[in-house]
Structures are given as C-alpha cells and as structure tokens.
Amino acid sequence: MSEEGAPIFELLDVEKIFTITRATGPLKRETLRLPALDGVRLRIKQNTSLALVGESGSGKSTLVRILLGLNEPSNGQALFRGRPIVEARKGLRAPFHRDVAMIYQDARGSLNPRMSVEALIAEPIRHFRLCAEKEIPARVAALLARVGLPADVAKAYPAGLSGGQVRRVAIARALASEPSVLVADEAVSGLDVSTQAQLLNLLADLKRTMGLTLVFITHDLGVASYLCQEIAVLYLGRIVETGPTNDVLNAPAHPYSAALRRAAPAFFEPIAEPLPGEIPSPVNLPPGCRFAGRCPRRQDDCLALDPPLGRVLPGRHAACIHPLTGSPGGPAERGDAAPSNPDAVL
C-alpha cells in the first residue's frame, strides 16, 4: 500500500457497542449489546476523498460520530493526527474544532431556526476569530457566493429557504471555519437529481480548489465514484473492503461489494436490496463471516472464521477469506481457486 501522505484519521480495530434495553414481558426487560461497529480499520490520508458506503444500519453514521469525537469507541483506538480523537477535542479552541467541519444530512436541523443565515455563517468566523468584526459581512457574502447563493439570502432565516438552499448554507457554514477536513453525512440525498448534481459539482470544486480532505457518506455508488478517490464499504458494522473507488467498483474483491455493484449500476440510484437472504441482526451475529448467510462464494471455513480487513492486492483491502482477485478489469468468478487471505495487517 502506498504510504504517501500522513493519515489524518486512523481507526484501529474500533468497536462501538450500544447497550439497548427492550421489554421481553410485562415486567421483564433485557439489556442487549448492539455492536454498531466491530473491528473497523481505516486510515484517511491528507487530501484524499473517501466515500463510506453501505446499507442502512451498517454503521456509517456511527463511524462518522466516532471520527468527530461525538462517541468514544468502546474498544480500539480512534486517532486524529496520531492523538486519540476525544483528547484532540478537549479545550474550547482546540485546533480539531476548526480543522474538522461537519455537514449533516438533516441540514435544516443543524441550523438554529432563530438565527439568520448571516448570523449562522458569522458564528464560526467570530468564534475562531478569523477576521475583524467589520470584515465579517464581506466574508459571509464571499462564502455565500462560493456556494452559489445570492447575497440577499444572508438576511433570510432557514425556514424561508428551500431544501437545496439550506444544504448550501450548511456547506457555507462548514467552510466558514476554513477546515481541512469536511465530513458529510449523506449531504446530497433526498434532493432532486439536478440539485444533487449541482451540489456534487460544488463539493468536487471545493475539494479541488481548497485542498479539502473529504469524508463522504453515501448510499449511492455513482456519487461515490464521481466524488471520491477512495471507497470504504461497510457491512453490519465492519469495513469489508477499501481501495481506490474505481478499482473497487470495477473489480470488487469482497463478494458483498460485488453484489452492491451489480445491484446499483446507475447513477443516482441508491443501494437497494443487493442480495437475497436475511441480514442478520447485529445483536446476535452468527459466528464466522458476517456475510456468510448471503454470500455466493461461501465455503465451510467461512462459518468458522471471522475474517478481519486485510490486504488482498496492493492498495486493496478486504475482509474475506476467499476474495475475488482476478485480473484487473473484471471480477474473477473462480469460486474455488481463490487464494486464502494473507493475514497482512494494514
């Protein structure tokens, strides 16, 4: 794996277990352990763009909350520039707050409805003391122009803006602190296709011109390949494949990525039921590979061994004992002759 560029984020076998209580009878309750993330290995290099894809409930948002330090991993380490994220966030003006900006899927919910757009965008500028008080209006106007909004939006309130406009305001606000990392949770989903296209163009442009590192959660493989150099595929709380986006999509190594690829061939078509078979509940995962129940390549050893994410090809990692590693260009379908996964660590 090429190691150029220091990692900004590093997740080392991160596990996040939620405890949930549910009623089992009129007076009985049981507490269950729900591993939302399990054995997640990921490194995000400077100036890269990473797409996180996976079905609903696979743990994408949880992973992002760990990256932002909103949740602490139950096990394993989550590092930001070599320091535990929760520690890097300590202190009111820690560089982390400025460096890492978040765009929420629910952009409207992430903006205080009682503040005007101008006040919303000025808040981070003021908080990080990025410029003198009297330059703030000009700076807000510049940010609005940067995200393609007219200047008179500054006086509006979020309730008076359309969905697409609110996303743009959220992007402008995220950019206001001049971050180096932009984390976006489904930043374009739920909008009509032309608005999605405009926003994607905007993000791609920002990424290029401002040298941003982008972590982009999406349901949509087309969006991932358009916007992101790298991709990480999540399945039931584990990253099952990582690598350069186009390589992974053209020649998936993990059977789950291959199934996703087949199920979502078109642009702007979110992942839908990629495979037959029951998705096991994360509360009681079967032993062995978590994908075994739906995997067309399953063999006996898959039920005994839970494969960690390991290297299958240069720059490519997959969590599979029998990965698809054919000639580049097309997925190999040699069911039996696949080499077993060398236990290479990242």
Next chain:
Amino acid sequence: MTLLDGATPAPATVPPVRRRRRLTMFVRRPFFTLALLVAAGFVVSAAFAPVFAPWDPTYQDIGAMMAPPATAGHLLGTDSYGQDILSRILFGARYALGIGLGAVAIGALGGLVLGMAAGLAGGRTEWVLMRIVDSILALPSLILAVAFIAILGQGVDKVIYAVGVALIGPFARTVRADVMQVRAQLFVEAAGLMGLAWLTVVWRHILPNVVYPLAVQVTIRISEAILVSSSLSFLGIGVTPPTPDWGLMISEGRAFVSFAPWMAGMPGAALAILLIALSIVGDGIREEFDPKMQRGGS
C-alpha cells in the same frame, strides 16, 4: 458518469425568499383580528378609564341605587350602593389586565428559571425540581392561589404574587419540555462540534428557542390569570372592596341576581368577552408562530 463533468458550480436557481406571511395574517384570520380588536378595546378602556368613565368608580349616587341599565346618566345601571357600573367596569379592566399581566410575568419568569434549570441539569437535580413542579401542578391554580393568599393576605399586589406563583408550575413544565426537545436538536450538537462553551450554547442556541414558545404561552395564560384573580375576588379573598374589580362586582351582585341581574351580569359579560377575546388571540398567535404547528417545508 459523465453527467456531472462541468466542474464549476452552476448558480443555484433561487426562488424569492418567503416574506409575505405576516402581512396576510389579519386577512386570513378574521376571528383573530376581531378578537384582537376587542382585546385592544379593553386595553384602551383600561388605559383611559379616567377619561371615558362618566363617574368616579367609587362614587355612591344615593339618588340612583340599583338603577337599571339605560337610566339617565348610568348607561349600564348602578349597583346597590349607587355606584355607576360602566365606570366600575372600565376601571375594573385596569385591575383585570394589570393583575393578569403582572401574574403571568411572575409565572413566566419563575417557570423559565425553574424549567431551564430542570431541563439542563438532568439527573438528580432535574428529578428534584420536577417533583416540586409536579406537587405544585397537582393542585389547580385556583386552589394554589387561595393557599398563597392565605399566607400573604389580601390586596391587589398579594393577588398578583399569589396567582403568579400558582402559574409557575405550568410554565416550568412547558419550558422544561421545550428545553429537552431543543437540546436534542442537531444544531446544539453542531454548536458543540464548533467548540462553543456550554454556557454560550445555552444562551445563544437553547434559550431563544425556548423563549419564543414561552411568549406564545404567555398570551394564552393571561386569560387564566385573569380568571383566577377574578375567582379570588369572587370568593371574597382577593381584592378588597370597594375596589372596582369584576370578580368582586359579580360577587356583590349575586345576592340581587333575581331582581337586579345587571349588577352581576354586566361585569360578568365584560369578563367573559375579555377572556374569549384573549384566548382567540392566544390561539391565533400560537398557530401562527409556533414552529411545531407549521408545516416544515423542505
């Protein structure tokens, strides 16, 4: 994937910002407008009572005791002491509105402090505070006000305190519910991500989102405060005679209701009209400005 090859962002199509909502409110809600005019009428009568009132509200016209309405000089009649009912109603509006506003101000402020503290503290502190509020709420505000009057004694200022304190419970409860709801919102989490101090988050992001619904609550609760204070006077434990208080007037007229029904009827009608007008205004304001009752356009 060539669909998106143009790299510079196309300027957004920007529909004009919605701004005409407030202008049309009076047109769209005729009942609200009417009620607002009525309520405003009461406020004006209260403010200019000395100008409008034909008599001093406590002047006893010995020559015209229990005169029926439309008697010369006494448009709405007189009571058993010969006091002019119209003048007393006009001055009574001062007491009704003054006591209502004063009591609601106390209740809202106390409720804001208690509700914010409970909603933000969480854990044991919240539990203790909310049990206090619960015990206050377990009694109707009238009973509670009676209890406070028993402690404080009679008089206009005492009525304001008693009714105000009795209203703290309901206010605290709604404020706490709002705080709980607001602090779970994404923009509060986002403010934390920015590294804002918790007190700044509370002041800038939580408080404004709690104060606006509280202001709506205030308009609704004013009528409750007026009703409770009038009830106190009616029971004879609120304002002392000969203050021209509506509750007191109704109470005095009760004994004569079979042969001089206007004595209780006129102040009763004034009270009913004001209360109805205030609740219509309050409901209208709530429906118009409460974000929870608006369709969330996206």
